[in-house]
Amino acid sequence: MNRQLRDVARALREARDAIDSVSIDIGHYHISLLNALWMVFVVLCTFYGARLAARIGRIMVRRVSSLDPTQKVLTEKLVTLAVWALAFFTAIDVLGISLTALTVFSGAFGLAIGFGLQKTFGNMIAGIILLMDRSIKPGDVVAVSDGKGNTFGEVKKIGLRAVSVTTRDNREYLIPNEILMTSQVENWSYSSREVAISIPVGVAYGSDIDLAERLLLEAARSAPRVLQKPAPGVLLSAFGPSAIEMQVVCWIDDPEMGVGNVRSEVLKAAWHLFRQQGVEIPFPQSDVHLRDSDGLRAVARILAERPATD
Known part of the structure; x- marks a missing residue:
């Protein structure tokens, strides 16, 4: 029995060495097929694990009866962001990537936010502010001016990018959070x-x-x-x-x-x-x-x- 286990272990080591021998060198970096497969495995586990953890966190938040609907939505968003941030840094640590190696990437990412993604991140911050000050809540009836008229309907969902407003004719408008922050909004059910x-x-x-x-x-x-x-x-x-x-x-x-x-x-x-x-x-x-x-x-x-x- 022990001999069979040793044979299996030897076969696995040989297979690992064979996979690891397939490699390329890019500058000072040595990338093998084994490392690539390991990275793909870690990324997939991190992605699906973070999705599962975020879903479990949202379910637990919804069961807290002491929070009103707005506080629940805000807590769900914060829990989701925290889970994905933790999953990102955990994956980096497991892969053995030094954070100093991400300096160039972080600089480029900052430029991308400053030029191309400023609207996206602006809407995310505006959505969090709307949930924190509770000026607009799910279930509120609002009228938002779009320059041509008013969009009148019930707030169904407040997302990180946009607010979903459903009108009486069952049309659903996705209004960016920044518009609700900078435009005059009639909230028919605020107080x-x-x-x-x-x-x-x-x-x-x-x-x-x-x-x-x-x-x-x-x-x-x-x-x-x-x-x-x-x-x-x-x-x-x-x-x-x-x-x-x-x-x-x-x-x-x-x-x-x-x-x-x-x-x-x-x-x-x-x-x-x-x-x-x-x-x-x-x-x-x-x-x-x-x-x-x-x-x-x-x-x-x-x-x-x-x-x-x-």
Whole structure:
């Protein structure tokens, strides 16, 4: 038995020596096939081991009930970065690479960050800052200005590079973290999820505005998503050129569900109540005044001289 083990060990040493004999010299460095295979093995073990460790770390963080969702996301990112940094330096130590040999590489890497990767690292730092100050959290409803309009939706995920915002039509926008740091952002649920909605309504002159106010309040209360506390209100905003302009102010606590459907429900209910109670919704009107002139008199003469026809 011992002889068989010695034979196996001798065969393994011969195979190792045969693989190690296949080599090339680059300057002062001697690279053999055995060393290359060992490096590939260490890199693969480090890569998959770091992925597994990072996943286990994220699972453990998610199970901590004392952290809120934002703190959990931040802790997950920090744990992931720490695991990959530890795996990198462990692999270097196992391969026997001196850190001084990485001086040139670190200088080139610094230049790459300064020129080509500054946006990437800027977004990473901005993402960490957003998670630390908790100004934007997963589940918040935000409106971000992009120069052409506002992207309105719910924050689904805060990554190291971008924030995922899902709109009501199920479109998912990936907004770089730097934009959220440097642009004006409306956070509809930063300190409270209660949001006020203003709905303009016009009634005709001559209408009973007290009756119109009661009907508008009834229409607002009938909408399922409108809160009863704070209670809806009606304001007389202006005497417009064609209508008495009023505003219905109501509150909701689920802005991620959108506001257009609430406006539609309130206006639809107001339309039916106005028709039942005889409150008129006006259409645009204008008075035309004609000044006396020779041309106008000539037209009047021509019309008066024209024979009447059926």
